[in-house]
Amino acid sequence: MNIPASIQAFFDPRTGTVSYVVWDPASLRAAVIDPVLDYDFKSGHTGTASADRVLACVAEHGLQVDWILETHAHADHLSAASHLQQRVGGRIAIGENIRTVQGTFKKLFNLERGFLPDGSQFDHLFKDGETFGIGAIEATAILVPGHTPADMAYLIGGAVFVGDTLFMPDLGSARADFPGGDARQLYASMRRLLDLPPETPMYVCHDYPPPSRPAQWQTTVAEQRARNIHVRDGITEDEFVAMRRARDATLEVPTLILPSIQVNVRAGRLPPPDGNGVSYLRIPLNALPVRRTAAE
Numbered sequence: 001m002n003i004p005a006s007i008q009a010f011f012d013p014r015t016g017t018v019s020y021v022v023w024d025p026a027s028l029r030a031a032v033i034d035p036v037l038d039y040d041f042k043s044g045h046t047g048t049a050s051a052d053r054v055l056a057c058v059a060e061h062g063l064q065v066d067w068i069l070e071t072h073a074h075a076d077h078l079s080a081a082s083h084l085q086q087r088v089g090g091r092i093a094i095g096e097n098i099r100t101v102q103g104t105f106k107k108l109f110n111l112e113r114g115f116l117p118d119g120s121q122f123d124h125l126f127k128d129g130e131t132f133g134i135g136a137i138e139a140t141a142i143l144v145p146g147h148t149p150a151d152m153a154y155l156i157g158g159a160v161f162v163g164d165t166l167f168m169p170d171l172g173s174a175r176a177d178f179p180g181g182d183a184r185q186l187y188a189s190m191r192r193l194l195d196l197p198p199e200t201p202m203y204v205c206h207d208y209p210p211p212s213r214p215a216q217w218q219t220t221v222a223e224q225r226a227r228n229i230h231v232r233d234g235i236t237e238d239e240f241v242a243m244r245r246a247r248d249a250t251l252e253v254p255t256l257i258l259p260s261i262q263v264n265v266r267a268g269r270l271p272p273p274d275g276n277g278v279s280y281l282r283i284p285l286n287a288l289p290v291r292r293t294a295a296e
Contacts, residue, residue: 071163146186
């Protein structure tokens with residue numbers, strides 16, 4: 001029997017990211033999902049306003065954080081996992097395929113020799129189907145590759161947190177053109193989630209709302225199967241793959257991909273400081289693909 005969890009969402013309009021605090025109302029044991037570390041691209045300054053909202057929720061409800069769960073190594077925001085762990089504890093966890101992502105980006109950024117692409121920066125690496133607990137609440141880690149090889153969804157107390165795999169029904173699905181991404185894998189992952197019971201609450205990690213509605217992050221499996229513009233019932237794998245590949249070919253590189261990936265493959269830690277005490281992010285020149293218009 002699933003024990004329903006208490007859930008508090010936090011929306012960051014700058015990156016369109018939704019973070020969550022999920023807890024067992026009886027034991028007050030908690031998990032934080034996809035926390036955001038603020039980053040000012042112009043100045044290079046990090047900030048903790050978004051993470052501090054999460055900490056305020058933890059303090060207000062008297063929660064004990066057991067887990068800080070990452071759905072994947074995000075390319076659109078820096079993770080505040082390390083910042084939160086330093087203040088409230090908890091084990092930082094991600095899917096075991098993070099090793100593949102780390103290996104790819106260690107080469108791209110030519111990271112320091114001491115950075116090992118073995119997942120050791122995280123406290124726990126989930127296998128597909130692995131179960132764990134948040135107090136008395138049952139949780140399961142579900143591998144959902146396609147957006148990246150390491151994407152995980154978390155089924156917690158009967159609700160599923162899907163990361164970037166699915167968006168709200170009017171926005172569709174995640175892109176699949178990052179290193180290791182695959183549109184066919186993404187389709188299979190989405191259909192795996194859509195095979196959950198129709199009444200299952202579904203919480204997304206991002207929303208980029210059109211002017212016609214405010215930001216939203218909660219839907220259901222039934223609503224996704226009926227209305228998702230990319231993967232509703234009746235859309236075949238081949239139709240989805242053709243649409244996804246054509247759409248991805250028009251998308252720009254995310255604004256924060258270069259700073260965020262370097263931090264997120266380290267479980268939210270900044271790169272080790274140089275001898276002057278300052279941490280630096282690396283910018284690989286002419287290494288990432290660029291979308292050019294016909295005029296260019």
